[in-house]
Amino acid sequence: MNRRHLRWVLPAATVVVASVVAVVLATQVGGSAACAAGGQASYYSAGKNGMCNLGTPPDGAYAAVGRAEYAGGKGCGTYLDVTGPNGTTRVQVVDLCPSCPAGKVDLGKGAFSRIGALSAGIIPVTYATVRDPQVGPLSVKLKGGTAYSSLTAIVNNHGNPLSTVELQTPSGWAALRHGEDNTWTAPPGAVAAPVTLRISDAYGHQAEVTGLALGRNDFQATQTLLYGGPSPSPSASPSPPPSTVESSAPAVPSSPPSSLAAHC
Template sequence: MTAHRLLTPRWLATGGAVLLAGVIGVALLLHDGGAACAAPPATSTQKGKATFYDLSGGTGNCNFAPPADDLYVALGRTQYAGATSCGSYLDVTGPKGTVQVKVFDSCPECAVGHLDLSRTAFKRIANESAGVVPITYRAVPNAPAPGPLSITFAEGSSPYWWAILIDNHANPIVSVQAKGPGRDWMTATHASYNYWIIDRNTGNGPFTIRMTDSYGHVATATGVKLLPTRRQATPVRFTGKAVAAKGSGAPAKKAEPATSKPGASSAPVAPSASASASTPASSVPVSPRSDRNADGLVQGPPVVLAAAPAAPSCG
């Protein structure tokens, strides 16, 4: 079965593609996250099927670098839930055993319960020659992350518009807020390619960024600098004891309880249904808005978008 894909990173990188990609990003956001039934996988055991695909460079729709262990999964539109599932972990059990995988990508043609695994992950649970196998799977709350939370500003981020990619959070993130020195909290909007965007005058920073996961944990990173494309390790985690990041001037903190509101260019490996298009951090399909007033401020408040894993899913 030939894998069907959306736009590839190579296409997105060509001249004049950024504007069109922005339109497509908005369309995918509405398609993936707009349905009331869209929600990440539940923590209760579900039945489904698994296929596999190969990632030929780049990143998945979640825009993460491939995990060091090569254990990842692409989810269909409903369970991808407008990128809310990105970075969470699933336990997948097949004929040969169980593997834990990171939600890394979207699979445009996968129905609810159809998990498109990396080849490495698939081989942990079944014989590669089987192609398609029945599975059970469940979301893993508070899965161990490979390190503390990291934050990367997208290329083109500035004091007037920025987008951040957050990694190593393990649980789905449902809210991100940020503020600079002497400023009020600003709420970020979550895009379907997994960047959190603030489209207004944010100031030069450094920023305090407050992140809330789907289980009510809150982690706050301080001293985050506006350094586009540079991955910044923070000293905080949502779960467990925080470990101070090397070179970080901020003290280590424990996750705080919530007290207020908060593509991959994949080789066509049979029998994978699909592997999604991705957008590398260097070509995020959004751009700073130009509709600013004389003071350089964007008109209108930011929009809050967050999907809760507890919502019912549908097929």
């Protein structure tokens, strides 16, 4: 089971003020983030996998979000820029935090330590979903695909929230069903290898991944990027607090799906 570390709770008035200030500052600063929210962060250990079945980065650069932002698995694999008292860090959403209200995130210990003191347990933060984050080529884990077990797929390194994953069949493209555990499931029936998937995200980027093998238990690396023009990743080292940061980055042209910006 996940182990969540809550050392103490900040006074309600302090949290409210910090949240309001954080949202205002995030709006003023701008950048590559699709939306900004202010609230709190704590730290925890996601174990081996997390609810999203993506695994966890070894440097602790991951996060669990509440049900509204998790959005039944749509938040899996997206990235947040989280700013705390000591700077900003980027984390991948790999888990569900069932007890987290809107504006609350649980961070991996490594990520938390880069923006705040571990001894604090809970810190005020502002965070934002990053559009087109810089990620490597897509990777895919496949299971099943036999007459007795439907094909399932887990996709990583997509960066943005996915809208559809489709399987190429002799009769055309078949849509896979997305589950809360971030697994995409094909219609029943055997699948011929090699497998080809068509992957689309919420912003209209689309890519075909070919040559995927069946009968493997690991993520298969590809050479396919879902999109180009990645945004730069912030440094893991401490940076100035938001009130002293200046940015000339252009505003994001459109907002993310409402399920990922429920409290922005």
